[in-house]
Amino acid sequence: MTVESTARGAAGVVAAAWEDAEPGVRRRILEASGRLMLMEVQFAAGAEGYEHRHAHEQISYCIAGRFEYSLDGGTHVLTAGQSIYVPCNVRHGARALEAGTLLDVFTPIRDDLLPRG
């Protein structure tokens, strides 16, 4: 599967356009092939990715910044280089304690987030 509206550069990178999500949050699909999806999510300081859940497994990896990450009713602080695993159907969300970026990995692909043709 290839993401629509993508650019394939010399480096063979598939990257969709930036999309607004919640206020102060924007996301960009980097890869969506087979059963793996990789998404970059940028947060302004204080911005929040609201709690939600989905059948897909997820790992969030903190590239930069500092986040309060909620998972199944608990709270974890994530800083650069730290990650967290989100099992299927478990509620989770993230609030940026300072401006920062998360890398979200999913299996299978989040079809609900793919650009519509």
Add this chain to the structure above:
Amino acid sequence: MTVESTARGAAGVVAAAWEDAEPGVRRRILEASGRLMLMEVQFAAGAEGYEHRHAHEQISYCIAGRFEYSLDGGTHVLTAGQSIYVPCNVRHGARALEAGTLLDVFTPIRDDLLPRG
């Protein structure tokens, strides 16, 4: 599944110890749960992760540095923020053009890389 020999810190991060791989290459499993695995791989300048293949799907994301990434006989340059998808059973390898770090994502888990009990 939980990786053996791991430390679970206050942030809820599961991280195994660093392990030597090829010369100048060391790796560390960050997460290995359900059907998702996340691994950090550090390369000295010029070091090489030799070409290999496996039944697992993979995405490699460049955190830092510059890599010559081989995939199915072709060559791609990856710099920070760029990624590449590796389908099942396709030969791939990476050579560090400068010191750097890759983040490797797998589905399912690479049982062959888990610490032995």
